[in-house]
Amino acid sequence: MIIAGGIYLERCQYPKWERLFGSGMRAAIAVSGLSEGTVLHTYVPNVWKSDAEATLSSFGIVGRLMPTRHELIFEYLDTLQKSFVPDVPDDNEQEKRLTLDGDVVLRFGFMEGTAEVNGRTVVYDPQNSYAKFHANGSTADRLAMILSEEELLGFGGLGDASRTNDNLAAAAQNVFESKPAPQLILTKDRLGGLQVFFGGSPTPIKSYASESYFRIGVGDVLAAAFAHAWGELGMEPVEAADFAARSIAYFVEDARLPLLPPPQLSDLRHSRKDGDHLRLLGVGRFEAKSLVMQTEILISDFGGSTAFTYIDWEGEIRAEGPIDLLIIGSSEGPTISGEIRKRVGEPKVVFWPERDRRTVQWCFPASRIAGDFPSALYHAMRSPSS
Amino acid sequence: MGGYAPKGARQAATSRRSVVLEDGCDVRFNVDLVGVRPDQVKGLETGEALLVQISENGKWRSLVCVTNGGGIVGTLAAFQGLARLIACVETGARYIAIVEVASATRCSVEVIRG
Structure with a gap:
C-alpha cells in the first residue's frame, strides 16, 4: 500500500503516553503486517527524522521523507479529549506538495502540506481539512472517503445541520452528485460504529466489543484497514467496512498495532449501543461532580443521552438504580461502596480513578471496573452482545 | 503562531522524561511495546527482565525485547530517542527492559542500562 500521511508527536496526560505517530506513521504500521511493501510518503522535521526512519525500518516500511520546518505536536487530556491542536501553518508556510501514484493509495490530509495522489483505488481521509480530494490535482479510478459525521455534513453543504440520519443521507447524496464524486463514503461515529454510503440508504456496520478504549488514532486505523480490505483484498465495501470495524475493536484495546489479517479477527463479539437514557451518579467532592457533568456533555456529543445525573450524594439519594456509570472522587474511602450498593444496587460501570483496580473490583464485585475515563464512557455506552 | 514544538519537547522520550548522562547512552524510560506477541507475553511476570537487542531481517532492523528463552515479546518503536x-x-x-505491565494485549516496560 502507498500511504500519504503525517508524522506528528502525540502526548496524552491520562494515561501518561507520548509517541511519534501521526496518521501516516500509524496507518503504515497498522498495515505493515498485512500489505507487502508498504511505502509512506510524509513530511518530517529534522529532529524526528532518525527516529521516524528507525521506526519505519522496524516494520519493513519504506519511507519517502520530505523535510519540513514544522514540528507538529498534538496534546490530549485523555484519549478522548484533545487539549492542544497546533494551528495549521499559513499558506506561505505550507511545504511543497508530495506527489505519488500507485495501485492502492491511502491519502490523509496534512496540516503542513498536501499530497497529490494518482491511484487506481484511493481511500481519502481529509482529517478535518475539508479539502476536496480532486482540488489539488489528485485523481482516482475508484475513490472512497472516510469522514466523521460532522465532516460529511460539511462536505455535503449542510455544515450547520444537526447530525440526524436524514441530514447525513442528504449530505451524502450531495457529495455523490458533485463531480467528480467518490464511489462510496464511510462515516464513523465516535464509538466505533460505521455506516457505508453508496447512494441511497446507508448500510450500518455493527461495532465489535473491546475490553478497553484507547481512542487516539482510531480513525487512522479505520482508514488503513478499509483501504487494505477494499483496495488490496478486493472485498466488497460492506465486507471491507466490517473488517475495519473489527480492526477498530482490536486497536482500541491497548492501542495494538500492527493489525491482524481478517481470519484472525473472526471471533470478536458485536457490541450494542446502550447510550440512551443513561443514569449517572457522582460521589465525592468537586472534582468528581465536575467530571460527571463533563461526562453528561460527552455522552451527548457521542450521540447518547442521559436519563438523570446525580451529583448530590450526601448519604441520601433520590436516584433510583440501577446506575449505568458511577464516578467516585478521591475523597471517598472503600466503606462508601456498601452504602452505594445498598441504595442503588450494582452499577454497570464504576470509574474510581484514585483507587487501584483490585480494590475497586472488591468494592463492586458485580460491576465492570474501568481503569480510565474513556473506557468508562465506552462501557457505559456499549455492551457486548450476548 | 502555534504548531511548533514547545520548549523542552525534544528531551521527553515516552511516558517519563528520559535521563541522559555522560555518553548519552544512560537512558531510562517507560514505554509500551509495539507488536506485542501474545504467545511470548503470556507468562511474563511484573519485574521480569527482558533483553533489549537488535533484530535484523534483511535490510530491515528493529530494537526488540526478548525473553531469556529467546522469544521476541515486542518492538521498541515510535518514540523520540529510538535512533x-x-x-x-x-x-x-x-x-x-523490566516488565511493568504484562497482559494478553499489552506489555509495558521500563528500559534501563544494564
Whole structure:
C-alpha cells in the first residue's frame, strides 16, 4: 500500500503516553503486517527524522521523507479529549506538495502540506481539512472517503445541520452528485460504529466489543484497514467496512498495532449501543461532580443521552438504580461502596480513578471496573452482545 | 503562531522524561511495546527482565525485547530517542527492559542500562 500521511508527536496526560505517530506513521504500521511493501510518503522535521526512519525500518516500511520546518505536536487530556491542536501553518508556510501514484493509495490530509495522489483505488481521509480530494490535482479510478459525521455534513453543504440520519443521507447524496464524486463514503461515529454510503440508504456496520478504549488514532486505523480490505483484498465495501470495524475493536484495546489479517479477527463479539437514557451518579467532592457533568456533555456529543445525573450524594439519594456509570472522587474511602450498593444496587460501570483496580473490583464485585475515563464512557455506552 | 514544538519537547522520550548522562547512552524510560506477541507475553511476570537487542531481517532492523528463552515479546518503536538508543546498542551499550505491565494485549516496560 502507498500511504500519504503525517508524522506528528502525540502526548496524552491520562494515561501518561507520548509517541511519534501521526496518521501516516500509524496507518503504515497498522498495515505493515498485512500489505507487502508498504511505502509512506510524509513530511518530517529534522529532529524526528532518525527516529521516524528507525521506526519505519522496524516494520519493513519504506519511507519517502520530505523535510519540513514544522514540528507538529498534538496534546490530549485523555484519549478522548484533545487539549492542544497546533494551528495549521499559513499558506506561505505550507511545504511543497508530495506527489505519488500507485495501485492502492491511502491519502490523509496534512496540516503542513498536501499530497497529490494518482491511484487506481484511493481511500481519502481529509482529517478535518475539508479539502476536496480532486482540488489539488489528485485523481482516482475508484475513490472512497472516510469522514466523521460532522465532516460529511460539511462536505455535503449542510455544515450547520444537526447530525440526524436524514441530514447525513442528504449530505451524502450531495457529495455523490458533485463531480467528480467518490464511489462510496464511510462515516464513523465516535464509538466505533460505521455506516457505508453508496447512494441511497446507508448500510450500518455493527461495532465489535473491546475490553478497553484507547481512542487516539482510531480513525487512522479505520482508514488503513478499509483501504487494505477494499483496495488490496478486493472485498466488497460492506465486507471491507466490517473488517475495519473489527480492526477498530482490536486497536482500541491497548492501542495494538500492527493489525491482524481478517481470519484472525473472526471471533470478536458485536457490541450494542446502550447510550440512551443513561443514569449517572457522582460521589465525592468537586472534582468528581465536575467530571460527571463533563461526562453528561460527552455522552451527548457521542450521540447518547442521559436519563438523570446525580451529583448530590450526601448519604441520601433520590436516584433510583440501577446506575449505568458511577464516578467516585478521591475523597471517598472503600466503606462508601456498601452504602452505594445498598441504595442503588450494582452499577454497570464504576470509574474510581484514585483507587487501584483490585480494590475497586472488591468494592463492586458485580460491576465492570474501568481503569480510565474513556473506557468508562465506552462501557457505559456499549455492551457486548450476548 | 502555534504548531511548533514547545520548549523542552525534544528531551521527553515516552511516558517519563528520559535521563541522559555522560555518553548519552544512560537512558531510562517507560514505554509500551509495539507488536506485542501474545504467545511470548503470556507468562511474563511484573519485574521480569527482558533483553533489549537488535533484530535484523534483511535490510530491515528493529530494537526488540526478548525473553531469556529467546522469544521476541515486542518492538521498541515510535518514540523520540529510538535512533540514539539503537546507536548506543550498536556501540556496545547493554539494556534490559523490566516488565511493568504484562497482559494478553499489552506489555509495558521500563528500559534501563544494564
